[in-house]
Amino acid sequence: xKPVSNPPNRFESLQRESLEPASRARIQLFEDNTRQIxxxxxxxDLPFQWSVNPYRGCFHACAYxxxxxxxxxxxxxxxxxxxxxxxxxxxxxxxxRQAFEKPSWNGxxxxxxxxxxxxxxxxxxxxxxxxxxxxCAEFQNPVSIxxxxxxxxxxxxxxTRLHEQAWIRVYFSIAFADxxxxxxxxxxxxxxxxxxxxxxxxxxxxxxxxxxxxxxIPGLNEEAIPEILSRAKEAGAGSATGSLLRLPGxxxxxxxxxxxxxxxDRISKIMHRIREVRGGAVSEAEFFTRQHGTGTYWRCxxxxxxxxxxxxxxxxxxxxxxxxxxxxxxxxxxxxxxxxCEA
Numbered sequence: 001x002k003p004v005s006n007p008p009n010r011f012e013s014l015q016r017e018s019l020e021p022a023s024r025a026r027i028q029l030f031e032d033n034t035r036q037i038x039x040x041x042x043x044x045d046l047p048f049q050w051s052v053n054p055y056r057g058c059f060h061a062c063a064y065x066x067x068x069x070x071x072x073x074x075x076x077x078x079x080x081x082x083x084x085x086x087x088x089x090x091x092x093x094x095x096x097r098q099a100f101e102k103p104s105w106n107g108x109x110x111x112x113x114x115x116x117x118x119x120x121x122x123x124x125x126x127x128x129x130x131x132x133x134x135x136c137a138e139f140q141n142p143v144s145i146x147x148x149x150x151x152x153x154x155x156x157x158x159x160t161r162l163h164e165q166a167w168i169r170v171y172f173s174i175a176f177a178d179x180x181x182x183x184x185x186x187x188x189x190x191x192x193x194x195x196x197x198x199x200x201x202x203x204x205x206x207x208x209x210x211x212x213x214x215x216x217i218p219g220l221n222e223e224a225i226p227e228i229l230s231r232a233k234e235a236g237a238g239s240a241t242g243s244l245l246r247l248p249g250x251x252x253x254x255x256x257x258x259x260x261x262x263x264x265d266r267i268s269k270i271m272h273r274i275r276e277v278r279g280g281a282v283s284e285a286e287f288f289t290r291q292h293g294t295g296t297y298w299r300c301x302x303x304x305x306x307x308x309x310x311x312x313x314x315x316x317x318x319x320x321x322x323x324x325x326x327x328x329x330x331x332x333x334x335x336x337x338x339x340x341c342e343a
Contacts, residue, residue, distance in 0.1 A: 001025040001084060002061075005257075006077020007250035025080040029122075030087045032056060037095035037132075039114060044287055048144065051114030052096060054128035056087035058116040060148055060189040063258040064215050067115045069249035078250040083188065086122055093131035100139045100327070107325020109142045109167075119149035133158045140324045142167035146212060148174075148189045150198040159207045166324040169239070171210040172199050174232070175217070177224035184262035185220075196235045203236025210317075213242035213305070218293070219266065219273030220259075222301045229308040239317040242305050243291040244298070245274065247283040273297065 003022040039051045057071055061083035068078035076085050089095075099105055112118040118129040136143050137158055143166070145152065152159070152170055162168040172195050176182040179191040190198075203209050211232035216222055229240055247255055260267045274282055277293030284290045292298070309315075 001027075002080050004080050006079035006081050007253045009072045009075065009077055010249070025084040027059070028085045030074075030085060032087045032089045033091075034089060035095070036099065037089065037092050038099045038110070041114060048109055048111045048114070050108055051111040052092065052118070052132055053113040053115045054089050054092045054118055054132060055113075055116055055120060055122060056089075057082050057085055059083055059086065059120045059122065060117055060186060062148075062186045062189060063255050063262075064185065064217065064245055064247070064251065065116075066246045066248055066251055068251045068254060070115060072250070079254050086120075088122065088126060088128060090126075090128070092128045093135050096132050096135045100135065100141065100325075105325075107139070107141050107323060109144060109321050110136060112143065112145045112147075117147055117149060118145065119147040119151040121149075121151075123149070123151055124154075130155055130158065133162070137161045137165070138328060140166040140326050142321050142324060144169050144171065146171045146173055148172070148186065148195060150190050150194050153198055153201055156202065156205050156207065159202070160205070163207055167321050169208045169210055170199075170202055171212045171239075171241070172196075172232075172237075173212045173214055174228055175213060175215060175224075176221055177227040177231070181221070185259070196231050199232065199237060200235040208239075209235070209237050210239040210241065211237045213240065215245035216242055216301060216305075217245045217270065217274070218277050218297065218301065219270035220263070222304065225301075225304050226308040226311070229305075229312045229314065233312040233314065237314075240309055240312075240314040244277065244293050246290055247274075248285060252282055277301070 001024050004025050005022060037052055039053060041049050041051060056074070058065060058067065068082045071078055071082045074087065076082065112129060112132070123129050133143065133155060143162055147170070159168055159170065174192060174195055176192055179193055182189070182192050199209050211229065213225055213228050232240065256271070259270060263270065277295055277298040278284055279294055
């Protein structure tokens with residue numbers, strides 16, 4: 001773990017300065033007693049409306065994570081606090097069941113997770129994501145997952161049920177082609193090789209998988225796009241997506257500090273390229289433009305991605321998600337219990 005280091009919290013009126021060297025960050029767990037688990041997404045440029053986030057903060061410690069500022073709402077910092085002070089929602093599955101039982105719920109796609117990784121290491125101990133997926137399987141609600149983890153291999157049984165009775169796709173977020181580079185930017189996430197292997201094993205088990213080349217960091221990883229797409233196809237991925245780096249709020253400060261430490265000889269080029277595709281700025285918050293760049297250099301990146309998709313056989317995934325949702329009746333639940341007892 002890194003020494004404690006956080007940008008000033010924008011919601012705090014008082015800031016503290018230590019006269020001693022910073023101590024090492026240590027893992028701390030907190031509980032969120034929220035009364036609802038489904039988060040509504042009102043962003044018109046995202047392809048989903050509902051997400052479930054069993055955890056806040058993320059141990060993976062990715063320097064570029066756009067979710068870092070959300071930790072400031074808790075009075076924490078967007079730096080090492082984000083990756084060491086993890087908030088968990090113990091009642092996540094119960095709250096999801098309550099949401100599905102409401103007459104207003106129509107069985108729309110639920111994304112795990114729209115904010116932080118639902119399969120970060122703490123999931124191996126608490127199983128909150130698995131418990132939520134069990135509810136989705138019971139109600140046959142369509143599910144999409146985005147993760148950097150290999151823990152999903154544990155849940156093949158649930159994925160199989162969802163694939164057979166509802167709809168599921170597991171996207172692996174892979175932005176680099178080699179483990180060494182990834183380790184410098186995503187220090188506590190599973191290695192690239194491990195993620196491709198997890199993708200391969202899920203694909204061989206019949207689970208639809210996809211690759212998310214995100215974020216694309218101009219000046220650092222765009223040249224790796226063809227190799228990433230090729231390896232993903234070899235591992236069985238059926239769809240591919242990608243998006244440009246976003247640096248909202250204090251993410252910019254964390255990102256720049258960590259990349260300056262990791263790539264002292266390349267940081268100037270990286271920041272120059274980022275500004276080039278952002279019209280002179282470092283980040284963009286406007287809908288429909290925040291995930292894409294502008295200018296000649298960005299068009300070259302887009303063409304590189306599109307060419308890589310064509311060469312490897314990825315095609316646009318525009319198939320509608322089926323309406324499979326149903327509320328189990330008391331009689332169906334009773335028969336289900338009998339079946340389990342006989343088994």
